Amino acid sequence: MPPATPLRAARRSLYICQSCRQHLRANETARLASNSSHPQQRWISKGHVRKIQEAEKEWRTRAEHIEAGQIRPFLSLLEERGYINQTVGSKEDLNRLLTHRRVGVYAGIDPTAPSMHVGHMIPFMVLAWFYIHGYDTHFVLGGFTASIGDPTGRLTGRQQQTPSQRKANMAAMHAQLKRLGVSIEKYAARRGYVKEWAWHRALDNNVTWWKNTSARDFLAILGRHVRIGPMLGRDTVKNRMEKGDGMSFAEFSYPLVQAWDWWHLFQKGVQIQVGGADQFGNILAGAEAIKQMAKESHEYQQALRQTQLIDEENGVNVTPDPMGLTVPLLTTASGEKFGKSAGNAVWLDPEMTSIFDLYQFFLRTADADVEKYLKLFTFLPLAEIRAVIEEHEKDQSKRVAQHKLAKEFVELIYGHEAADTAEAEHRQLFNKKLSLSDITASLAEARSTQPAAADSPSFINPSLNKHAQPLRREDNAAVHVKLPKSLVIGKPLSHVLWAVGLAGSRTEGQRLINAGGAYIGANADAKSGMDDALSFTPAKTAAWEELSKFIIDEKILILRVGKWRLKIIDIVPDEEYEAAGLTCQAWESLKEAQAREQEQQQQPGAEPAGQKAQAS
Template sequence: MDLFQDLKDRGLIYQHTDEQALRKRLDSGPITLYCGFDPTADSLHIGSLLPILILKRFQLAGHKPIALVGGGTGLIGDPSGKVSERVLNPKEIVEQWAGKIKNQLSHFLDFEREENPAIIANNYDWLGSLQVIEFLRDVGKNFPLGAMLAKDSVETRMSKGISYTEFSYMILQSYDFMKLNELYGCEMQVGGSDQWGNITAGIELIRRTSVDQAKEVHGLTIPLVTKSDGVKFGKTESGAVWLDSQKTSPYKFYQFWLNTDDRDVVKFLKYFTFMSIAEIAVLAEGVEKEPEKRKAQRALATEVTKLVHGQKALERAEKITGALFGGGLKDLSASEIEEGFSDVPSATLDSPEIGFVDLLVQAGVVTSKRQAREAIENGAIYINDLRCSDLETSVPQLERLGGQYLVVRRGKKNYYLIKFK
């Protein structure tokens, strides 16, 4: 397979150094490349998934990827793509987050295979021991101030203000590229489109400091992922979509992809799955001719959830989805009920020995007993998917899902979860 062409066909190449030279290098044999991930939280989110998958695509094609965890640069903060200064986190916290991100990256890259195992590295290993005078003399002198100020990541921040701390980030990232080139023979850096200035600065540093003037290194960036509806990619009403199942459940993760707009789904299939271009073309035709069937969205949700969380988590997400939208709540366990309804209003009641009207008021389904009676008589109240239009419904006799829950629906879309102690 022509990897470079496949990346082009998927729309995954935004910027790159000399295409002819890069193609020639990729055709000549395995290349070592890297991408950096700063620990700005205790988990990566789906904004990091695309560069992770770029590394995975290169590894599957026989190349050697390096996943660089920014234990050092994470203490500084990258100004790229940011309109204001980042909050500086304590060293102990960044170190803890770096360890968790290492573990996450190992889920996607194979560090054990014989032929081209991936490498995991932490730039604190070399940045943490730098001596400031030596660094400024040996590295800093290679960065003309005019060139640094002209970089987009710096220029866009000049009007709003940028500290010397973040201004120096470019030098540290460039130094990472140089060190990885020395330690592992790394010849290419990949990253998001907002990293182009930092990547080219690293290429220039290697050119200036290398004793081998014929040494050639490369850079490649991927596009910024956007959504057609204008909402920031990876954001939902409840916040960011994380790769950690404890922060974003596999069910919510699955639902995020399942709810992809028709205008975005084909692009996301190309970006985030390993389906062939031919397979995606078939799904694209379905989006045009039979959009109501949402086959492309289901394929996207299935492939990405399985990739990130595994087959069992996918099956659980599909089971919860089928139960919630297909009328099978009784088949769910207590934990599946909690996962499926984790983002709806909920209430915990001490005892079921109350009337049906009082139940709805105490659970917050309605605001008054009069409103409760009207909703019941109008057939707008459902308990565990069954319509309850009788004011005298016996609460103690209502079946508890998972032994302790009632799922109340008012109208078509308003869900409430009631838990009994």
């Protein structure tokens, strides 16, 4: 076998830019010669080329060990952890490709909200596994596709966002994806993965290439290879036409736009696309279109032939076709998809779902699902997961596996310290020996650190049903919250549950009370005054007369819904609440009712205010 030259090494590298490759073909040295046809000039040192050669040698050695059965194939790892739902292309071809080629892989997300949610993390966990095993990984932010909206699985069109909303969402999610990449590295390091020089990840925004794509190029290069018949036969299109509100041309074209994104990346060596199970049709359509475009691209065929010559020298035979894999969707026990549209998203932004509530979400995982989630959402070895499950099964009431899952996921997203804090906060708040002194001290600490509330409405409480009224972000932001006296004093419990974000409406709050799902915290033996130990009493009625007995020191109220959803309410004067810039939907509703009443009082012949029913 001839020794690898800088030219051969560069051809095999999937993350050397095309300009650099062209220079290396012309002159097999590390120096880039000046060339008027390539205005962007770079220098590649001999050391850099040597690292490329070493990385390729290590990859060939790894492939030999896999072929000899000494190392487990990467595809087997994904299958054992439950990531593979379907593949575009045969598994045999995908396995050989992953074994012999440091191939590029991508997954995309459209910024239709200011934050990712838990449901987005399964395809991104696949990217994380690719990354720490040395593959070229791309997180693609759909700044352009967000303006269209993916119609997959929807019977109605998406609500159009304003340009300012799209820009704000794009900026927020861009920063979030950058943080995620860093946190993945840190989390992997704590699990024993040592970063190597060849690890490579990129964050791409499809706006960058769409702003330079003309309608002529899009239609001439891609459009003429796509047949209308198969597109009309897709379930998404048929369901919208037969059961929904129809489909716009923009939505109909979404798979083509997604295919163009992949074509742009495919020419840089990104041969694999990862998506949710509902994206199989889009990925398949994109793969078929790319095959046709690749056949007619002279530049791509030249580069492909050079790569194939090198593969032949090394006895390697892998498919040049685009490949895809889909991952299972995160669903509720009833099979409903988690997401913003379903109204049950658990956000990965602490202002939208607090870190504590994120921990609680995973702590509520059913015993039947916890092993699956440990495989999907963590880097824990399978042997360690089995040991955790064995320990959990000794006494399921301790929820050992759920605590492990919750802590690992919070660490993955927010870091080790945040995970420790969330775990400690849970164990403190749900400790049977918790006292009112502990609550008071905790509340005092929260007062000193609690930020002003955001003023952006329209997000649904992630722990409630999809029919719940929209709540503001701060309604679900923390365990410790402030409420003005007007929303608590003299109000029924159902109203307070709604105001604090534990119920989506006053009606739902009443249903919780009737079903025995609402609890009030108070002294374990308040009448005797023996100590300040805390217990929770099921709410028997919503009446204020009953609720008033549980107000602690005339300023603290502790409420719980179910086993885990807890709110420690600091009751403050209305003026203080308003001055702090805090708000919630109940507060806005109260102010609107007061404004209407004031207008009516100013009208001629209006009844005295005391004779009117007080707005609730």
